[in-house]
Amino acid sequence: MxxxxxxxxxxxxxxxxxxxxxxxKLAYTTYGTLNADRSNVIVLPTPYSAQHPxxxxxVGSSCALDPDKYFIVVPDLFxxxxxxxxxxxxxxxxxxxxxxxxxxxxxxVQQRMLAELWGIERVKLVYGxxxxxMQAYEWAAQFPSMVERIAVVCxxxxxxxxxxxxxxxxxxxxxxxxAWQDGxxxxxxxxxxxxxxxxxxxxxxxxxxxxxxxxxxxxxxxxEDYLVAFWETRFSHRDPSDLLAQFWSWKHGDxxxxxxxxxxxxxxxxAIRARTLLMPCDHDLYFQVADSEIELKHLRxxxxxPIPSIWGHRAGSPTDQPEDRAFIEQHVKALLAAESGI
Numbered sequence: 001m002x003x004x005x006x007x008x009x010x011x012x013x014x015x016x017x018x019x020x021x022x023x024x025k026l027a028y029t030t031y032g033t034l035n036a037d038r039s040n041v042i043v044l045p046t047p048y049s050a051q052h053p054x055x056x057x058x059v060g061s062s063c064a065l066d067p068d069k070y071f072i073v074v075p076d077l078f079x080x081x082x083x084x085x086x087x088x089x090x091x092x093x094x095x096x097x098x099x100x101x102x103x104x105x106x107x108x109v110q111q112r113m114l115a116e117l118w119g120i121e122r123v124k125l126v127y128g129x130x131x132x133x134m135q136a137y138e139w140a141a142q143f144p145s146m147v148e149r150i151a152v153v154c155x156x157x158x159x160x161x162x163x164x165x166x167x168x169x170x171x172x173x174x175x176x177x178x179a180w181q182d183g184x185x186x187x188x189x190x191x192x193x194x195x196x197x198x199x200x201x202x203x204x205x206x207x208x209x210x211x212x213x214x215x216x217x218x219x220x221x222x223x224e225d226y227l228v229a230f231w232e233t234r235f236s237h238r239d240p241s242d243l244l245a246q247f248w249s250w251k252h253g254d255x256x257x258x259x260x261x262x263x264x265x266x267x268x269x270x271a272i273r274a275r276t277l278l279m280p281c282d283h284d285l286y287f288q289v290a291d292s293e294i295e296l297k298h299l300r301x302x303x304x305x306p307i308p309s310i311w312g313h314r315a316g317s318p319t320d321q322p323e324d325r326a327f328i329e330q331h332v333k334a335l336l337a338a339e340s341g342i
Contacts, residue, residue: 005029005052005082008113016258019099026109027082028052028075031059032067034118041123042072043110043139047130047317048246049238051082055132057319064332065127071118075110077131079245080238087239096183098245103131103253107138111146122146125336126274129153129316130287131246134253140274141255148340151277151332154287154307154316157269157295158254163286166203167251170196174240185240192240197231206283206312214310218320269298275341276302277331281315301341305331 010024029052034040042065046055052074059065065072076083078101086098093099114120123146128136133155140147141157159167177192179185209215210223220226235243255261256268276299278292289306296302309315309324318325 003027003082007083008109008117010109010112013105013109015099015105016102017100021084021099021101021105022093023084024078024109025084025088026075026078026113028073028113029056030074031056031065031072032070034071034120038071038118038120039122039124040070041114041118041120042070043114043123043126043136044072044074045107045110045126045128045132045135046074046077046080047128047132048077048250049080049235049243050077051080052076055129058127064329064336070124073114075106075113077135077246077249078106078109079242079249081242085239086241086245095241098241100248100252101245102257103135103138103249104142104255104258106249107135107142110135111139111143122342123148124340125149125151125332127151127153127332128155130155130313131250131253133287133316134159134250137255137272138253140272140276141261141268142258144271144273145342147274148342149275149277149335149338150272151279151335152292153279153328154281154284154313156253156287156291158256158265159251160286160288160291162288164251166286167247170199171244171247173199174243179240188236189240190236193236194232196243197234197236198227200234201227201231203285204313206285206310208283208310209312212310266298269295270300272299273342274301275335275338277335278302278304279307279316279328279331280304281307281309281312283310283312284315285312287313 008026013021013024126136126139133152136150137157173195174192177189179187179189215226256265261268315324
């Protein structure tokens with residue numbers, strides 16, 4: 001695999017499924033400098049379909065994720081095309097033989113990487129949006145004595161039933177393309193990408209966003225122009241099999257689905273010692289405030305600060321929304337300044 005980014009060679013990894021993932025590779029990047037006592041570590045996991053360059057806009061001097069203060073590690077989620085994924089995994093683990101990787105599996109490898117490469121034993125903050133937020137929760141539940149703080153932005157501790165329905169819908173749109181044959185893609189699923197993007201648009205943003213034609217702020221000249229230019233092409237630069245693999249990981253995300261908690265969701269949440277900032281968006285259609293409210297009841301040290309934004313789920317990735325960015329920055333800075341949860 002040729003690349004211009006570092007890769008952690010994890011070797012043969014035993015997954016929750018019982019399968020072994022042979023020669024598993026975890027791509028990553030870092031910002032800033034690790035201090036002498038290794039106490040300034042922030043982990044920034046990537047969300048669905050994103051790669052580390054897609055999240056670096058949140059890193060910068062004077063930002064909450066400030067590389068002048070912190071050593072920021074961005075691990076690429078398995079299935080994103082940089083870390084081990086269907087698109088770069090060799091025979092025999094190809095097609096419908098690709099080993100399913102849970103978020104639990106992913107975070108275990110991320111923790112190994114921090115320990116083996118840098119000797120890191122404590123993490124100041126795990127910050128994540130969407131599937132990145134789900135990984136932040138996994139970090140706190142798997143390693144409660146290691147993680148001091150987590151910021152879960154438009155994320156959840158488990159994939160809600162309605163969220164699973166969304167995943168089923170966009171997956172079905174992608175695999176309805178004639179390129180999908182016997183469990184594999186035989187060519188680029190052009191129709192599937194277009195259908196997936198249009199369905200995603202209706203969920204990723206709120207009804208109010210469309211009613212107020214907020215898409216005009218992005219330079220779109222009509223609703224159709226917005227759907228074509230911003231959504232039909234959104235996922236087409238990724239391998240379709242990689243997209244399905246990450247959907248599987250997303251759908252099965254649950255911090256209690258492991259040997260430690262045996263499906264006891266309340267116990268998994270109660271075991272988290274990290275100071276926890278929950279930041280759903282008040283207009284998000286699948287990571288809803290109500291789910292965060294349920295989680296909050298079981299957290300030892302949690303605070304709920306919904307993002308007030310018509311951008312819905314996209315509010316958590318504020319590339320075009322300065323007000324949403326300012327709101328997130330304010331509360332994450334306060335979280336970093338607050339006393340550790342451990």
